[in-house]
Amino acid sequence: MMAFRVCGRLAYLGILVRFGSLERGRVTAMRVYDTPSIRNVAIVGHSGSGKTQLTSAMLFDAGMVNRLGMVDEGTTVTDFDEEAIERKHTLAATASYAEWNKTKINVLDTPGIANFLSEARTALGVSDAAVVVVDAVSGVEVQTEKTWAEAQELGIPRVVVLNHLDRERASLTRSLTSLQDVLGRIIVPIQVPIGSEKSFRGVVDLITMRALLFASDSDGKPSVEDIPDDLIASAKTARETLIEMVAEADDNLMEKFFEAGTLSQEELEAGLRIAVLAGQVAPLLCTSATLNIGVVPLLDA
Template sequence: MKEFTSGDIRNFAVVGHGAAGKTVLCEAMLSCAGEINRMGSIEAQNTISDYHHDEHERQISIHSSPLHLEWMDKKFNIIDTPGYLDFIGEAISSLAVVDMAVVLLHAANGVEVGSEQVWSYATKNNIPKVLVVNGLDREHSKFDEIVQQTKDHFGKNVFPMQLPVNAGPGFNQIVDVLRSELITYQTDGSGKYTESDLPEKWQNRVEELHQELIEYVAESDDTLLEKFFEQGNLSEEEMRSGIHQAIQNQSFIPLFCTSAAVNVGVTRLMTFISKYGSSPVDRGTVVAKESNSDEEISVALDGKEPVVYVFKTISEAHVGDLSFFRVYSGSVFAGMDIL
């Protein structure tokens, strides 16, 4: 089995209101990474994470589902969570054991009650967030309006890293603000794309946004801020390190465009998470409680003593109780007793 350092691990939960497309986004990620040969669908009842009979019958997620894949030499540990408020506990417990939240928004409905709730719980856990406007191949999608909604609800520091070119049926083109280029996805669902120069009509808007991004990045680090004031710009290498730190500081919230059902925008989102997303190293410590006194203590994630967080227990027929946990410190092995 391939081993990964802590810095090469990305633990994140996919959260949001019901029907935003979380399960399908996870399905597309698994497909892009080669973990599955073809994408399943909710209607066909053959997605990887919705595997319970009740989920098939109701065609909604009821249980949180851990998934994993490799992308650009990084290990992704993903938790797909239900969006309907009846099952909000699954999302809450999942957000307690991840290092980042990927918050999905429906491209026609925008910010909904469930969106605000999961945002609030992610904030309570002090983990960085990434926003994704999903389903931009739908009729009546309203990207610009949703961006404004996110600024109104989540803060003025929400920043669109991408812009949809042809939102609506047939959507397959995205403008990348960071690299100032046009991304055109194949329409065969493969997730493959080509890069080309920006059309002239987009250049002014992207140039303004790119400058705004540089300012966000510079503000995340005093050294970069000083360079920005001296030079009026930052190099690509400085931008790379600065974006990661800006996300950790939550000085800006990146927002992306996807249509997971047709696998548009997913690979670029995965690449961004791989390059700039949070790892256990970024978190450093977590707060726990002493078993004897309930006193809150700080636990270093690189400690030798085993510390685990059980975030989910289910009872399966013919198997019994199964508990899912994250190892925060030390190591665990079969047969080990943990108090």
């Protein structure tokens, strides 16, 4: 596992950061990737939304480290200096990488504190996509808006991660309303949560219409099951909204949608990719990075 300070273009990243101990992470043998198989992804958002914890869970689920680092314990890969550990806040943009499905993902964890917004801007400037992390309790906050606007100005695709869904007063409905009111209706869920607050245990994938349930041991590996009966109706409604948004982004899909009243799974997947790359849809995923719920689907996305 490697981590770098971000400075300038990603191709000119600085010196390899040394870890305090191998418990923080382990160096893995990295294969050589050609450019089309490399993705630079900036993790941005307001302070306290869970960006560093999400990065930690991504690295763990990808097998880059042998334990799930925790912000509260000071054991994450990207918050490695004493001041960041003491404050429990990221103070500089830091890059790590994950190898997933034959792709190297350079993950750029950024500060959410206003004084360090320039670090997020630098990371966005060298990224292929932005993962905008939002606290499911607080909804849209100041730095959410600023980093969103920066990514929009740069013209890079955006994915919204609604995090902390295991916390008291966490709400997809309230957060989605906040997001769409402030940032635009292009934000559309591709998942809905299973359970709420302390009972949050997984997500319904609106593309495959299958339930992904996660064990309580934080291993991050979902079991694929049928959608719970009490969520079938709401999941179908959410999927219809997703299909309509995707169809609007492509004339051919819009024609098929008008003819058939829906899209096939293959058409939905292909259309979603087109819409996201064009900046016409920003998919929303549901997670609890602390419990490592919903992170593997984010890597798959």
